[in-house]
Amino acid sequence: MSSQAQPICDLRLSPDEIGFILDELDRNENEVADSKRRSERFRLRGMSVIVTVKSPDENTMIPERVIRVRLRNVSQHGLAFLSGIMLPRGANLMLKLPIGDGGGTVEKWAVVRRCRHINGMVHEVGAEFGREPGG
Numbered sequence: 001m002s003s004q005a006q007p008i009c010d011l012r013l014s015p016d017e018i019g020f021i022l023d024e025l026d027r028n029e030n031e032v033a034d035s036k037r038r039s040e041r042f043r044l045r046g047m048s049v050i051v052t053v054k055s056p057d058e059n060t061m062i063p064e065r066v067i068r069v070r071l072r073n074v075s076q077h078g079l080a081f082l083s084g085i086m087l088p089r090g091a092n093l094m095l096k097l098p099i100g101d102g103g104g105t106v107e108k109w110a111v112v113r114r115c116r117h118i119n120g121m122v123h124e125v126g127a128e129f130g131r132e133p134g135g
Helices: 015-030
Strands: 048-054 065-074 078-083 092-097 106-119 122-130
Touching: 015 065, 015 078, 015 106, 048 078, 078 106
Parallel strands: none
Antiparallel strands: 048 065, 048 092, 065 078, 078 122, 092 106, 106 122
């Protein structure tokens, strides 16, 4: 079955619930001193993005899935978002980011670098931009 025919996994939270989680994450982050980030992050506060999740290699048997995530922030080197599923470290992501001319989407590849459980079915994922696998 192609990824286009699969149902999209979503957070299934209201905008207020997503905002509450993002506010809490931001509050906790502000308490941490001396961040070791390579580039400045820009908040995107809950913008919805479609992501295709692919296995990091042929030995890791995770099914290809299409998910809808809510962005937290983006930087030159990567992004953070809220997901309704846990994503394994090293998983390849193809994102459709709404940063194209005239509001169109641009496809970007990224690799999951961290995934942590927040509460319920909500996970915060950090991913680093990269090239298409095998490319």
